[in-house]
Amino acid sequence: MSQAYLISKRLDPLFGMAIGIYGYYLYEKEHPRPQGKKLQELVMKRWNNRNNAASSETV
Incomplete structure (x- = not known):
């Protein structure tokens, strides 16, 4: 049984990231954090x- 990939074996992890x-960007845009906590x-x-x-430490 072969593996199923969306794009390719190496590009799928990058696509997922x-x-x-x-x-995460969309969530932060909808629910902004207070100043100083971004x-x-x-x-x-x-x-x-x-x-x-x-x-x-080096000094």
């Missing part, structure tokens, strides 16, 4: 904390 990201702001805060911690 694209659908998931687009679904995903991009939280990720940037975490990124800056990690970079600052790594740079202070």
